[in-house]
Amino acid sequence: xxxxMIPMKQRISVDDLKxxxxxxxxxxxxxWTPMRYQIAxxxxxxxxxxxxxxxxxxxxxxxxxxxxxxxxxxxDLHATEGYMRLPLSxxxxxxxxxxxxxxxxxxxxxxxxxxxxxxxxxxxxxxRNFRGFHFYxxxxxxxxxxxxxxxxxxxKDKILTEGFESSELCDVLWEMIVDQL
Numbered sequence: 001x002x003x004x005m006i007p008m009k010q011r012i013s014v015d016d017l018k019x020x021x022x023x024x025x026x027x028x029x030x031x032w033t034p035m036r037y038q039i040a041x042x043x044x045x046x047x048x049x050x051x052x053x054x055x056x057x058x059x060x061x062x063x064x065x066x067x068x069x070x071x072x073x074x075x076d077l078h079a080t081e082g083y084m085r086l087p088l089s090x091x092x093x094x095x096x097x098x099x100x101x102x103x104x105x106x107x108x109x110x111x112x113x114x115x116x117x118x119x120x121x122x123x124x125x126x127x128r129n130f131r132g133f134h135f136y137x138x139x140x141x142x143x144x145x146x147x148x149x150x151x152x153x154x155x156k157d158k159i160l161t162e163g164f165e166s167s168e169l170c171d172v173l174w175e176m177i178v179d180q181l
Contacts, residue, residue: 010117017041034112035060057115060077126148137149137169139173139176140172141179144166145165
């Protein structure tokens, strides 16, 4: 990485989600289809007496859909960096240790919001044909090329029609990395 360059942000943050209003949260949940290995956020009650809540960031381990009700349950949660286990009680353990901890076993989709990565955001926008937005990404290796979005340009036409084979963006970017090794 060049001196002074900041690493590219890979996904939205919890703070990004906190800026959404209730309607935006509901719309995001409706657009989102949870999948294994996605990162998500849930808010749980940590103290019923004080109505204290805490955010839990987790990796989806499994998604289960009740075919009768259509209810989506996210299970097999895996900790992500910064994930805190919750105490079962405020009491310390017998040896004066930390309180006994428990992790949630599952969440309903309606209790969660996705911490979308760049690819997931592009997929969501692509599913809506980038309605009202200008987005275009073009990558080429000399033999393969990938385009995301919709934009007319002479560069695009040259890269994607002069012997280039259309491929997945991930595969093209990987080929570009391999060529640098």
